[in-house]
Amino acid sequence: MINLIGAWEFVRSTVKDAAGNELYDPMNEAKGMLIYTDVKRMAVQLHIPDKKYIDYYGYYVFHSKLSIVTHEVIGATIPELRNQSVQRKVKFYNKDHKI
Numbered sequence: 808m809i810n811l812i813g814a815w816e817f818v819r820s821t822v823k824d825a826a827g828n829e830l831y832d833p834m835n836e837a838k839g840m841l842i843y844t845d846v847k848r849m850a851v852q853l854h855i856p857d858k859k860y861i862d863y864y865g866y867y868v869f870h871s872k873l874s875i876v877t878h879e880v881i882g883a884t885i886p887e888l889r890n891q892s893v894q895r896k897v898k899f900y901n902k903d904h905k906i
Contacts, residue, residue, distance in 0.1 A: 809871055809874075809899060811843045811867075811869045811871075811876065812843050812844065812845050813842075813843060814840055814841070814842045815840065815841045815842070815843070816839075816840060817837060817838065817839045817840060817841060817851075817853055818900055819834075819835050820832050820834035820835060820837070821835075833855055833858070834853070834855070836855050836856055836858075837853040837854060837855045837861070838853070838854055838856075839851070839852045839853035839854055839861075840852050840853075843867060843869075847866050847867055847868070848864070848865070848866060848867070849864065849865060849866065849867040849878060850862075850863075850864040851863050851864070851878070859884075860884060861883075861884060861885060862883065862884045863878070863880050863881075863882065863883035863884065863885070863888050863889075864880070864881060864882055864883075865878060865879045865880045865881035865882070866878075866879040866881070867879065873896075874896055874897050874898065874899075875894060875895065875896050875897070876894075876895050876897055877892055877893070877894045877895075878892070878893040878894075878895070879892055880892070880893060
C-alpha cells in the first residue's frame with residue numbers, strides 16, 4: 808500500500824477527451840510540490856513558467872486502491888477552486904516522491 812504522507816514533486820498532468828485521447832494541458836509545463844500530512848491536510852504549490860502560480864490548501868482523502876486523491880480545497884489563489892472538491896487520479900513514478 809502506498810503512503811501518500813510527505814512532500815511530492817509534481818511531474819505532469821493529463822487531460823483526456825471522452826474518447827480517451829490526450830489533450831493539450833498547460834499544467835504539463837508546471838513545476839511544483841504537493842504536500843500531504845498525517846492529519847489529512849494538504850497544500851499544492853505549482854508554477855507555470857511565464858504564466859502564473861497556482862496555490863491551494865485544505866484537506867484530502869486518498870483512495871489507495873483506486874489511486875485517486877480528493878482535495879477538499881479551503882483556500883486558493885484561483886477563486887474558482889475555493890470550497891471545491893477536486894478529484895485527481897495519481898500515478899507514482901518512483902520511490903523518490905514524484906507524483
